Amino acid sequence: MSYPKLPNLQATCFLCLVFLIGGACLAQEPATNSPLELLDRLAGQWVLQGTIAGKRxxxxxxxxxxxxxxxxxxxxxxxxxxxxxxxxxEAIVFVSWDPKTQEYICLWLDSTAGGGLSAQGFAHGKKSGDSIPFLFTISPSDSIHNTFVYDRGADSWKWLIDNDANGKTERFADVKLARVR
Structure with a gap:
């Protein structure tokens, strides 16, 4: 009597294990271009260089x-x-993603004048490609636009900060963040 051949049990178990581990790894990584994936690109150590308030x-x-x-x-x-x-x-900044409003929220605390724990210390921004344009509303006529722009090819960030007072916009900062390797 001849029995049908069973597939190699070791090979079958190995393939199942590969698919399970691969699927688990993919499930833990944020999807490309997801809001959290963009924030993941900012995690790490950086050197920021550029111009702030007209000074290198x-x-x-x-x-x-x-x-x-x-x-x-x-x-x-x-x-x-x-x-x-x-x-x-010196600054300590917190950024989070709000899935309800589909926007990033930013709290910026720094050593310039205090007052960060007020409404003016919070900004909101909607993802736009690989950038996050944050808007800090200081008063009905004054605001600060702080745009984080990620360059995937160079794995670097650019921060552009513009002050808008009474409808007049002036560039305050233009800096680049290079990852410390």
């Missing part, structure tokens, strides 16, 4: 997910020092 500057920027990946925290510290020897500028 260099800052260190550390970016990491915190609180169970609910918020992306940016810690920015200038290399330049003030008269006391402290960093001339």
């Amino acid at each position: 500057t260099t800052h260190e920027v550390q970016v990491e997910w915190v609180l169970k990946r609910e918020y992306l925290r940016l810690h920015e510290i200038s290399r330049e020092k003030d008269t006391k020897g402290d960093p001339a500028y």
